[in-house]
Amino acid sequence: MITTTLHPGRDGAGVVKRTVLPGGLRVVTETMPTVRSVAVGMWVGIGSRDEAPEHMGATHFLEHLLFKGTPTRDAMEISASVEGIGGEINAFTAKEYTCYYARVLDEDLPIAVDVLADVVTSSLVTEDDVESERGVILEEIAMHDDDPSDVVHEQFAAALYGDSPIGRPILGTVESINALGRDRIAEYYHRYYRPLRTVVSVAGNVRHEEVVELVMRAYERSGALTGPVDYAPPRTSGPGAPARSGVRVLDRPTEQANLVLGTTGMSRTDDRRFALGVLNAALGGGMSSRLFQEIREKRGLAYSAYSYTSAYADTGQFGIYVGCLPSKIDDVLKICRDEVARVVADGLTEDEIVRGKGQMRGGLVLGLEDTGSRMSRIGKNELVYEELLSVDEVLARIEAVTADEIAGVAADVFNRPLTLAVIGPYGDKDFSGAIA
């Protein structure tokens, strides 16, 4: 067991400590002495990106199954134990990791740790549960499919990465879910859900040593804490995902067209990610951004119009999303193309850079006031990065971005071939001109 202070904090607040336990289980905590709640996350470094094509959706299917029962708790007891004390418990599956989390009053921390450790280490994954949960997941897929703004993002990933693991839907498809058997999912669980790939993160009014104690007690019951004090390094690559350029149109009788226009962005370790962040803020990060001003404020062409970035171990996305009446899509696409070209040609103004930095800075600080967001920051960070940047260090990196760096990033990213995904009542309308 090795304990390190990752950040000394200030006046007892913001102290981040990490302990590595036998088997490689990591426990990271951050002290927030003035709050009454505590957030607990158990992060497993396995996501939909690790699935073979024929097991598409297995990671997410498993996430559901973990709430169905352990040797000591059935599904009702799992949820009731946390909800009965006013807490919440849930989970989500991403492309590169899966997270189980709870938020409770600080005096209830032992319950949250115990229940989450129980589901993560000791779920039964029975045949009956697989069958009943299959129905729930098919419902989730159908629900998703009824939301065009969800579907268009999935279509964009598919267009950008093709039929590679990172381009496939996290939920899987009706066919892949119907084909998944209990044994395959259970095997997946026992192979991947190991302490060496797990991070427990806790933020709130807690003592690190007490959290470590609680985690050890909960994990020891399952016999998981054996082996060297050694954990899996962050993922640095993934199964090949050659980015493509192309157009993907889904003909749907929706009231609005939904579109994502974009290209590859940057991996999460790319040093230029802070410059891309400022660029993204200025281009489509808020109501004062160029895209919002042009598309919505000046022209009234859309209600929702924004740009975003997402980052993985070895790649990333930059995308512009707009929802607009079908008849307006050509105007909207033209504005998007023009604004991107204008940034490449002229960079950002000094005002925009100042505002973009202010937006990132304030968003970071304002976004870290609650226990849930602090827990997520340290937990995800521990899983995917070699080191933890303090909030002050991140702020300094944002501040240090120069106009030249932004111009360089714009020239690099926006000169990559574009990809477009569209959903709307378009029949076989040809959008290939929009990315040419």
Added chain:
Amino acid sequence: MITTTLHPGRDGAGVVKRTVLPGGLRVVTETMPTVRSVAVGMWVGIGSRDEAPEHMGATHFLEHLLFKGTPTRDAMEISASVEGIGGEINAFTAKEYTCYYARVLDEDLPIAVDVLADVVTSSLVTEDDVESERGVILEEIAMHDDDPSDVVHEQFAAALYGDSPIGRPILGTVESINALGRDRIAEYYHRYYRPLRTVVSVAGNVRHEEVVELVMRAYERSGALTGPVDYAPPRTSGPGAPARSGVRVLDRPTEQANLVLGTTGMSRTDDRRFALGVLNAALGGGMSSRLFQEIREKRGLAYSAYSYTSAYADTGQFGIYVGCLPSKIDDVLKICRDEVARVVADGLTEDEIVRGKGQMRGGLVLGLEDTGSRMSRIGKNELVYEELLSVDEVLARIEAVTADEIAGVAADVFNRPLTLAVIGPYGDKDFSGAIA
């Protein structure tokens, strides 16, 4: 100017004070000494419920227009002033009130107060802005219309309250929005947006006296702070909204059917609302609730299944929402009906009551850790209630609920005639048996 301490707080935290200014403008603040952000809300006691049928959507249209410009700021300056310091600024329109709000770092409180007061008191509402924003609102209506889970709640309100103001959509319709002229909206603005109907609420690391000073300075510029120190009392009734029973089916080619089954609930001043809250928690308030357990955990018939309550001045709603594959709707409706009947016949178990209370208690405490939720609580409360219950008083009311009261509420509410709204690929399928 009259200042009252509404709650003394503890160790300087949770002190709630109110000042009434000339013209009836109220300023309420709550101290949260350990946070870095501050949330500011300006609440106007006017909602879609106050619209004549031919002006449907005017309240929400106006909310959009207020961000378009004042004599000293254009749309870009309004958003940039807050976003450039990393804050957020936005607004929402409800049936009985409209709220403009911002969240910023505490040192930026003066900016947030100044910008919000400017838009609330001094917007220009120009002809050009009305035309350009009309397009944005038509986009918002279309976006809404593409989300069946939104549409079904609107259909339920329409079925329950008929063509009365409270049953109509907040956004209006394509027809009503196209028919609204600039003069009508401007007249609506000048008539209703008065200090006597406005509450400014602020939560964060603030001093009450400083907030009052800032609000006065910002409001005086518009000349609004004149007249008696007297404000409009809370709304206690509304234009007639006789609740009905009926079925409303919208035939749509969705993957999932969406349904809301329910009836009238309780007004926000009804003393039995705490008992209804416990009942709602046990019936459909979480993963351990009866409906979730029966519909999802045991039968795998849905992904999303929950019940909810909403409350207005003189009426309320109780509803059960489920999204399920179209072929499963009869099973789902039968479970909903059976569970409601079982509660009416046998009440809740002791376990369920304890859990329901724990859930409400924890939800309340955990839900009040950030400045935005505290700001909302005191602001909305000041507008719609005669008095402010402290969090401890609310907790005591929840604790005091008895099994008999819950049984009484179940017998009352669940014996009211039922209303059902359904969206799905059902052609002219007859659902009238489901509420008979």
